Structure formats: C-alpha cells, structure tokens
Amino acid sequence: MRDTRRTVDDVMSQTVVAVSQTASYKEIAKTLAEWKVSAMPVLAGEGRVIGVVSEADLLAKEEYKGREPPDAARPEELAELAKAGARTAENLMSTPAITVHADATIAEAARTMALKGVKRLPVVDAEGKLVGIVSRADILKIYLRSDEDIAEEVRDEIVARLFPHRRPTVEVRVEEGVVALSGQLPDATIAPLVARLVRAVEGVVDVDLRLDTPTG
DSSP states (O other), rough: OOOOOOOOHHHHHSOOOOOOOOOOOHHHHHHHHHHTTTTEEETTTTTTTEEEEHHHHHHHHHHHTOOOOOTTTOOOHHHHHHHHOBBBHHHBSSSSSSEEESSSSSSHOOOOOOOOTTTTTEEEETSHHHHHHEEHHHHGGGGGGGGHHHHHIIIIIIHHHHHHTTGGGEEEEETTTTTEEEEEEEOOGGGHHHHHHTTSSSTTTEEEEEEOOOOH
8 A cells, every 4th residue: 555644854944943052042032033933943064053042032031030050950951951051052052952754754853852842843864964953833734634644545555455346335424534434344353454544644633434334
C-alpha cells in the first residue's frame, strides 16, 4: 500500500528567523519583537542549530534581578539565575535544541511537540543545519484537507486495495473530517485494521465503522 503520509517538509516554513550564538541580549529582544515570534533557533557559525532562545529565557533577567541564590537552590533555579546575568544567546539559550528532520511525519513532529511542551521545532538536515521551522499551526494545516480529498484517498488507497472484489459494497462518506464506512466485510476480524488504516490518513478527525459481516 502506497505511503501517502505527509511529512514536515510538506508544511514547514523555509523562512526562519534565527540568531548567532554571539547575538546580544538586546539584539535577541529586538529580533523577537520585530518578527513577532516567541522563540528562535540559535546557530553556530556554519548554520548548525545549537539551541533555542525564547522570551522566557530573556525574562529571567527581570525575574531574578537583584536576587541572590538561596542556600538550597534547585538546579533549575541556578540555571535561571545564570541566565539572569547572561549577555549573549550562547548563555541564554536552552540546549540541546529540540529539532526534527524534514522527512519526519507530521504525527512524529506533533508527538515531539506534545512530549517536550514546545510550540515550534527547528527543522534540520543530516548535519544539524537549519532548513526550516514547523509550528503547531503548520501541523494543523493537515486538517484543512477537503472531505472530498480524504474520501478519495480512503477509497483508492485503502478500500480498493483491501477489498478489490468487493469495492462497490463498501461505501465511504466523509463529513467534517469524520470518515464513515458502511457495507459488508468478508471477515469481522479485519475491522480494527480498517479503522487503524483510515485513522492514519492525514486530515482524518475520527472513524465511524458501520460494517457488517455475512452470516451463515
């Protein structure tokens, strides 16, 4: 069965704002404000992503202004206090950078964002060099697929291949991204497989199986 899953390369933006590791605090703040982003990659000289600097990193300077580290400071507190005195991206950034490759599936990118609690991921090549950026909004673009487009893929890539001799008896309807399959299955045990394959189609919100099996 042909793999029709979309990848990060299909939805990422190739226009990326980034700063060098030597960028000053004020340069970082100005760049974030001008581009209206909350975070951006930090690059080494050859364009390799070595970290990410965010508004939260910059705010440590204000939050911890004039404060001394407590006697029993946690490692996280000490790290934030260090950022409060930082002057360049190299000392302000969070590292290692959480990145994704362009050939990763959209599902993989979404999973990484959820697990790491980030809103965007720098996209890198095999050498770790920046090639783009993918955001939550980019990933949600897959749900802009039309119902007709989804239905066509389900019919051609799943139904026609699983049931080449029974295609007319399996009907596919899609409404608001919800795929409804009705008709008859030759074997009830394959219903979970059908549901799993349909859910894997990009843009599918849910699956409603109304499939019967022959009796007797």
